[in-house]
Amino acid sequence: MAERDDIVIKVRGLRNSFGEQVIHEGLDLDVRRGEILGVVGGSGTGKSVLMRTIIGLQTPDAGEITVFGEPTIGRDATEAVDVRKRWGVLFQGGALFSTLTVAENVAVPIREFYRRLPQALMDEIASYKVVMTGLPADAGPKYPAELSGGMKKRAGLARALALDPELLFLDEPTAGLDPIGAAAFDQLIGSLQDTLGLTVFLITHDLDTLYAICDRVAVLADKKVIAVGTIDELIALDHPWIEEYFKGPRGRAAIAAKGEIGELASHAATAHAPRDPTEIDAISTGQHSQGDKADAHARSEPGTR
Numbered sequence: 001m002a003e004r005d006d007i008v009i010k011v012r013g014l015r016n017s018f019g020e021q022v023i024h025e026g027l028d029l030d031v032r033r034g035e036i037l038g039v040v041g042g043s044g045t046g047k048s049v050l051m052r053t054i055i056g057l058q059t060p061d062a063g064e065i066t067v068f069g070e071p072t073i074g075r076d077a078t079e080a081v082d083v084r085k086r087w088g089v090l091f092q093g094g095a096l097f098s099t100l101t102v103a104e105n106v107a108v109p110i111r112e113f114y115r116r117l118p119q120a121l122m123d124e125i126a127s128y129k130v131v132m133t134g135l136p137a138d139a140g141p142k143y144p145a146e147l148s149g150g151m152k153k154r155a156g157l158a159r160a161l162a163l164d165p166e167l168l169f170l171d172e173p174t175a176g177l178d179p180i181g182a183a184a185f186d187q188l189i190g191s192l193q194d195t196l197g198l199t200v201f202l203i204t205h206d207l208d209t210l211y212a213i214c215d216r217v218a219v220l221a222d223k224k225v226i227a228v229g230t231i232d233e234l235i236a237l238d239h240p241w242i243e244e245y246f247k248g249p250r251g252r253a254a255i256a257a258k259g260e261i262g263e264l265a266s267h268a269a270t271a272h273a274p275r276d277p278t279e280i281d282a283i284s285t286g287q288h289s290q291g292d293k294a295d296a297h298a299r300s301e302p303g304t305r
C-alpha cells in the first residue's frame, strides 16, 4: 500500500492519435511522490499531449491513468474535482488571460473551486502567491501585456500555485527566457519544490534545467517512454537519441558547466573550511539547491524545438 502511495501519477498502456497520426502507443510512466521528473523528447513526440491527457484535457484512445490513485480518464470536470484541486498547471507560454490583471489571473482557479470565498480573502491569497513567485507586490494590478516574459512565467506559476497544489505540471517553463532568467526560474521551482514538498512533472528542452533541478528524466521517443532514470543512468544506456541528446554539443556544455561548479565548490571548500562538511556536498551534488549552479554558466538548450 505504501508503495502504491508513492506513485502520484501512473500511466499504463496509453494510446493517443489524431486521425491517422498515432502519437502514443503502449506508453507507461510512473511519477513518484516528491520528485521533479523532467520529460524530454524531440519536437512533436507528444510531451504536451501526454500532459494534457494526464490532466484530463485530452481523451485517449486507450490506456489507464491514475493521479493520487484516482482515475482521470473519462471523468468530467465535476467528477474529478477533488483530484483537480490537488494539482496546478503552468501551460506553455504561461497562458494568462490577457484581459485579466495578474491578481485576477491568479484568482481564476480559486474562484473556480471556491466560489463562495469572500473577495477580500481571494485578493489576499492572490497577492501572497504573486509575492511567493518573486514578482514585485505591485505586479498584481498589472495586465500580462505590461509584463516581461520572465514575469509572465512567474505570474503563470503563481496561478498554478493558487490552490496550494501537491502536484505541479510545468510545460517548458524556461522556454523563451534569457539564461539568467531561466536559471532564476529553475532556482525558484527547485526551492518551491523543496519547501512545499511538491511533485513536479516538468516538460523541457532545457538541459540546464535537467541538471539543475530534476531528480529523474523520462525520455519520449518511438511513441512511448523509452527510458526513465537519473541523467547518469540514461547516459549509460545505448540509445542513439539519448546519446545524441546528452552527449551532443549542448549536452557536453551542460556537463562541463556542471564540472566547473564542482570545481567552484572545492575552491570554496579550501578557501573557507566549512564547519559542517555536508555544506560542500550540498553544493556539488545536491539536487534541489542547485539553482545557484545554473546561474554560473551559460545555458545549454538543444535546438530541437
Ligand SMILES: Nc1ncnc2c1ncn2[C@@H]1O[C@H](COP(=O)(O)OP(=O)(O)OP(=O)(O)O)[C@@H](O)[C@H]1O
Pocket: 018, 023, 041, 042, 043, 044, 045, 046, 047, 048, 049, 050, 305
Ligand atoms: N489538437 C490536436 N489536433 C491534431 N494534432 C495535434 C493536436 N495536438 C497535438 N497534435 C499533434 O501531436 C503531436 C505531438 O504534439 P505535442 O504538442 O504533444 O508535441 P511536443 O512533444 O510537446 O512538442 P514540442 O517539444 O515541439 O512542444 C504533434 O505532431 C502535434 O501536431
